[in-house]
Amino acid sequence: DSGVTQTPKHLITATGQRVTLRCSPRSGDLSVYWYQQSLDQGLQFLIQYYNGEERAKGNILERFSAQQFPDLHSELNLSSLELGDSALYFCASSVVDRADTIYFGEGSWLTVV
């Protein structure tokens, strides 16, 4: 158990819908990362927050957005869902914002039908 908690674990939704994935980082960690994992693309970096502020941005679609709240939990919002958005979404956290061990949660499986 890494200490990073993600909910929900599994989610099935229809195309065009909107979902929210939630992440609670390890106690004491200030940085939160979001990754998308599909079979052929490995771990795609989406976005990173550090202490409430956006720290780095990867290949995050405009239909996706995220934020980190004052209590340091984070949410990833996915809207206008398409079949291709089906993937495993990982949240990870670390103490500082770079060059640090990051700990992954168990992931949220999203299936778009």
Added chain:
Amino acid sequence: QQPVQSPQAVILREGEDAVINCSSSKALYSVHWYRQKHGEAPVFLMILLKGGEQKGHEKISASFNEKKQQSSLYLTASQLSYSGTYFCGTENWGGADGLTFGKGTHLIIQP
């Protein structure tokens, strides 16, 4: 920009050695190595922060060639438990790209 890993897959017999390479087109600040088993979350192996640095334990170690913007992961006398997908992650000096992972190297260890 995603680092490039090679090979894409390796099949070994128990006790054999393997090398996994990771290269980037950008100057690297740090290199991270993670292992992921099927159906599980990636697990941290090590971070390398300085050019030329080698870290690890006796059987799993890594090197970082800052000049060549490359890192290699060495697995010696492989065990069945080493099976999984290995990811290298890189942070460049600018920092705005975050921790970006390669597509992974699938390692299968056979008895």
